[in-house]
Amino acid sequence: MRLSALFVRTQRETPAEAEVRSHELLLRAGHIRRVTSGVYAFLPLGLRVLRRVEEIVRSEMDAAGAQEVLLPVLMPRELWERTGRWEAYGPNLFRLADRKGAEYCLGPTHEELITTVVRNEYGSYRDLPVNLYQIQTKFRDELRPRSGLIRAREFLMKDAYSFDVDRAGMRVSYAAMVKAYRAIFDRCGLDYRVVEAQAGEIGGDVNHEFMALSAIGEDLFVSCDTCEYAANVEAAEARAAEVVELADSEVEPLEEVHTPGVPGIDEVAAFLGRDAGELLKCLFYMAGDTPIAVLVPGDREVNEFKLSRTIGEQALRMFGPEDFEARPNFVLGYAGPQGMRAAGVRVLADSRVRARANWVTGANRADHHATGVRIGRDFEIDDWADLANVHDGDRCPRCEGGRLVVGRSIEVGHTFQLGTRYSVPLGANFVDADGAQRPMLMGCYGIGVSRIMAAVAEQHNDEAGLCWPGSVAPAGVHLVPLGKDALVEAESVYSRLADEGIVALVDDREASAGVKFADADLMGCPIQVILGKKLREGLVEIKDRATGERTDVGVGDLSRFLRERLG
């Protein structure tokens, strides 16, 4: 690629639309251009990076035995009706009608369609397992598209779907995909964690997120500072707190205190001169038709995913003002668990509530709190469970001595054990060896191909620009000739490299050394070859873009040197 002809124009200034560093650099280095909110065009350099990521994904999927197919973007409404997702997907789904009024969505994911395709072709246990994938443009009408390619509305994804005869087979297929994903992210040069996650709108049981570490990431996750444990904040488990046995001397008397006009936890704590962690937070929910009280320490938040899991299938909603109005004994802002169980309320407590003998709670009376409130003596618990978010510094649930650290990350992959979530409503059955009809067991596996590109850019840059890893760089080598003689030599090197299959950029423009150096740094190819004054001595200067390290190499040794460096 010759910069004199390449369709790329770099920018020195930060574009107004740039929200994060990767977005800024991909724009400034002429890799992408915004078309409309969350919709981008890939220019030649950006497309090369995208295609190289795509090729890494494809080769690892093929190596794992998955087979590539290509499903359409347009999907009929009926198909999505059958799984209930036409409604459930809500406004994130782009919907349209054709000239005859038939309705379609633009696929954000393809469970419905692939399940139908497999159902139509396969019907025997002998046909399975099979794992099909595609690399395709996806659409999602995000409420707030942002950070360039990281949260776009039109984006490139790899999605794969496995079909097995039983759960054991599903887990084997799943494990093969997790292994392939690790290989993909390793090859792309990403620093990432495999994180246990809760199920979202895709449904199913076990699932993992592949999180690229980044301070600008939208997703919080926790990892142990000692062992391999990692989970997203919603799924992260607490270590069951030990029961605290108290000496009599530590037992505080139950007292009621006047706390006028301070209904918030932090305000009450400040008013009473206590830590928020000494207060007991008591929140009310409706679980189906039954009111429940949920207790967590005052410095924790209720985790509604965990709460949902605890109460099972029932619909969950927090008390609204009308629920309080209907129950005058429940005093908004001044509620406590005292007497609740007797009043027919199911009381659920986070296991951390065991760790303290005396609590400050609401007194179930406006403008009053109670201190010295004690489990067993003053209130009772129906069920203990893990109901609160973990915090930075919590003890690891898996290992002794480990502490959890909260970090930010960008989700670049997600794998799900779906079970029969789609095969049952869509009738994807097979006849088993015993002659019985059974639903296929499915897994699904997504990778954000264009998002990987942005995540790599986010992790690999410095003040001067992008620092692409060799595996995904638009070119392995950036040739920077300074002067006319140097240009002749650069053209000769360029041809030799092309013959050896090494893609290079050559800056054959009539531009100053300053402009050429700045653009080379901005575009971020891993190795710069500067052909300057030392050419008279038969030497070129090599600059490693990422480390800044410089080495002089003889012109005759250049090919060998580059081959070795590019692996």
Next chain:
Amino acid sequence: MRLSALFVRTQRETPAEAEVRSHELLLRAGHIRRVTSGVYAFLPLGLRVLRRVEEIVRSEMDAAGAQEVLLPVLMPRELWERTGRWEAYGPNLFRLADRKGAEYCLGPTHEELITTVVRNEYGSYRDLPVNLYQIQTKFRDELRPRSGLIRAREFLMKDAYSFDVDRAGMRVSYAAMVKAYRAIFDRCGLDYRVVEAQAGEIGGDVNHEFMALSAIGEDLFVSCDTCEYAANVEAAEARAAEVVELADSEVEPLEEVHTPGVPGIDEVAAFLGRDAGELLKCLFYMAGDTPIAVLVPGDREVNEFKLSRTIGEQALRMFGPEDFEARPNFVLGYAGPQGMRAAGVRVLADSRVRARANWVTGANRADHHATGVRIGRDFEIDDWADLANVHDGDRCPRCEGGRLVVGRSIEVGHTFQLGTRYSVPLGANFVDADGAQRPMLMGCYGIGVSRIMAAVAEQHNDEAGLCWPGSVAPAGVHLVPLGKDALVEAESVYSRLADEGIVALVDDREASAGVKFADADLMGCPIQVILGKKLREGLVEIKDRATGERTDVGVGDLSRFLRERLG
């Protein structure tokens, strides 16, 4: 690819949905599956063919100096408003609104967007020329999707756009694309013609269609049986007819004949015992606000593209019943050119009208025709032009002695010299060497990648199935082992071929020889290697799928043999 695991199931019966042979075979050979009207899924074998066509297109585009980009599917309405195409494209455009009510179309073509992208990056004559292309899923809400991939609503296209400083440059860019297109279609194994065409909704001047010959094609075109001339029927030129000089004896007298209740050309000819070619067809149009009469021989059709070109910018519409009612002298079914010019009607005649001295025309009186009607004596012509369709057997407009042949074809490519059709409304200007702002001169170049796949299938098949050319076949070799020993040998051949980069299918299923042979013929890989009884003698049988030719080859010579045959 091992057939025991490959996601493919063949069908012996013709699917009800199959309309043409290629469609039937692509379905039966498990290459594609229909999702909804005009929307298809590509299964592994079909996707391999599609990707191989795509790679041929990409390599020739790159070799021609075009640069690959990737534009989005979603395009904002505003952009299409600016060129008037939001309205003009009509119901063929898929339209949708996002969650905030902003409107988009799904790109059927990308002139608007690419012109905007180039305008934003480039502004000097020094930047040009540039030619950008993409290979991307396109959408067109066809009224009647049909013939499988040949007329689909979601399809894969390569579209390219060139930008030049002047018309001479545009023509150079255009010629490079025509050359690349020829190379692409040659490599795909298509029998095709490059055909002069009229401009459609894309606009612009010179354009060519690349037509794959096929009896099931929707597009008629003519070609000369002697020289290289070819054009689609709408654009095909007539050879200017010589003026016929008649002896007095040949002059028929003008007579009026009673022709009650026979207003049609064919009916009048039969009634009078004449050929349709002896009658003069006289049709009325409104050209803007002016009525015009158009004369063509009775055995020809008026070509409205040619008529539009002749009358220039004015809006053209044929007379409706209300136009005849408003003008009692114009007798529907019995009109003739006599006296029309005097009545203020502009009379246009096809040049073929010169070739006959005496005509039968309407007598401008209900139920009456006139015979012996003569140009000059009985009616006058304002303008002569080429206004009728050419017919099979017409003389070639370019060479002496050549005759035109009408054929059917599938349009697989289309190239346009657009001029400033898009650069002016979208403001894609550049500063020229003299400091003046000028609009860029554009060309655009489309290839139907998925349609090529269907056209190749349409041209390359026989009673037993597909006969893919080696360049686009899903695999070069189909290994057919018969029996267990043969399977072991086949696996060994399969591995050796894979090491040499030759992709093979191996039929490792427990199936009868009949099933294996039938599937191999249906799937259509160019070379079948049958490992059967002769294996004891160290021989395998090679079957050339297209010719049916069979050759015995020693196992040890197989790799070399296949390498040579696959080029």
